[in-house]
Amino acid sequence: MDIAIIVVYLVAMVVVGLWAARRASSTEDYRVAGRRLGPLFYTGTMSAVVLGGASTVGGIGLGYTYGISGMWLVMAIATGLLVLSLVFAGRITRLKIYTVSLVAVGGWSGMSDRLDATFFAPDAMGFQSIIAMFVIYGFGMLIGQDIWQRVFTARSAGVARWGGTSAAVHVGLYGVAGAVIGMAAAAVLPTLENSDDAFAIMAQQHVPAGLGGVVLAAGVAAMMSTASGALIASATVARVDVVPLFKTLVTGQQNSRPSVRGDRLYLLTFGVVVTVFSVLVPDVVTALTIAYDLLVGGLLVAILGGLLWRRGNSLGAAASMAAGSVAVVVGMLAFGVMANAPIYIGLGVSAVVYVVVSLSTRPTDPAVLGAWDRRLAGQSGDSVGEHA
Structure with missing residues (x-):
């Protein structure tokens, strides 16, 4: 039954x-x-x-x-x-x-x-x-x-x-x-x-x-x-942000026209990959801890910094994400996946790198900041892109 x-x-x-x-x-x-x-x-x-x-x-x-x-x-x-x-x-x-x-x-x-x-x-x-x-x-x-x-x-x-x-x-x-x-x-x-x-x-x-x-x-x-929401999110980031960036850097061409069919193919691909990982890490809390350690240790400072600190810039954000993610992985290898230390190490390294790189490089262009402010105010006349 x-x-x-x-x-x-x-x-x-x-x-x-x-x-x-x-x-x-x-x-x-x-x-x-x-x-x-x-x-x-x-x-x-x-x-x-x-x-x-x-x-x-x-x-x-x-x-x-x-x-x-x-x-x-x-x-x-x-x-x-x-x-x-x-x-x-x-x-x-x-x-x-x-x-x-x-x-x-x-x-x-x-x-x-x-x-x-x-x-x-x-x-x-x-x-x-x-x-x-x-x-x-x-x-x-x-x-x-x-x-x-x-x-x-x-x-x-x-x-x-x-x-x-x-x-x-x-x-x-x-x-x-x-x-x-x-x-x-x-x-x-x-x-x-x-x-x-x-x-x-x-x-x-x-x-x-x-x-x-x-x-x-x-x-x-x-x-x-939860799985479907996470898969759609991952596929969207890959299709909207990651793949177009690499395509532009390698070929100099802009992203192709978006389509629902393309989104579904990305979703299917990510579904297969995630299924393999779920078999390799069968404990749900362990799997969630690994994912969220990397997420928070790598992205928290850059995202909240972009929302709250106007002197932060894209170079500082990119550097902090890379440094924080690497620091989390190193922390996991040194202290164990379920230890508390990796997340604190990742956040500390990410914050330091974000501030240092942002202050040592050129500020964000005033025109971009202006467009960002108008978008936050709900004014859609100017665009800063369809991705964060």
Whole structure:
């Protein structure tokens, strides 16, 4: 029964996808939903792209290991999304660019009887680890291309601001619920070899037949929504920013005319590559940590610097991104992938390089700054390009 429900869900997703494909008549429709989503759809799509395998399987796995303290990964994501929505969403939307079960254990008292007291301590994960999660995942929400691309779908700054806030509240509650489910799993399944299995086993063994299939299908939906958002974001960056840059440098030719078919081919290519990586790194929290360490350590300083510091320039941004990314990799090799040090090393190196290179090279052309200011003010008469 459970498997049948999942198969029905997947078939339904294919049917909906084929129907939706007919409605995407332009690259703007395909990449950012035509920039026309209202509050309800925007809140749903933002929640969908944020809540994925790491929030569901990884969050429950952390709850299985650390108890209620396992909520902090998802709470960090919710906090970053809240800051993005209230502080930066208005600016981002104006840019117009493309380029983020207790029943089985007898309730709470039943868990109290079966679990060690540390499972109920919010700081059981360790204060340093909690702070690192907010640095990695909270800041990651501020600069992730997949998150920004969802912000671009809002039809107005108000929708982006308050829809994102609603999504952040939803995500925070989801994080607490995931940690509690993980605690329940630790009480009834104390000998799991892999904590990431807690979600699937609880759905199969401790939820009524049929309803368990709905829960598993919901988990699949969460993973697919996040994966699809991240893939569209990656494919858009490659097609809009990276490939045209290299094409111009090598051949001197400008980018070819954008097309939905081209975007889909990029998406398919990235999907195959990501599938290979997902097989090589099966632990979802480890995979997310690697990705967000590189994202935040390499891009945070350059992106926020571009938004907040007028003396920063493109050379400083490029140098800081390269230096920060290399520093994160070196930190991972020296201290381990899951250590806290790599992200701090990457951020420190990136900040120093950004400031030094920006101050030692020519400032940004006043005309470009003027166009940038007009775009931030929502005036579309001048353009500074269709990519960030």
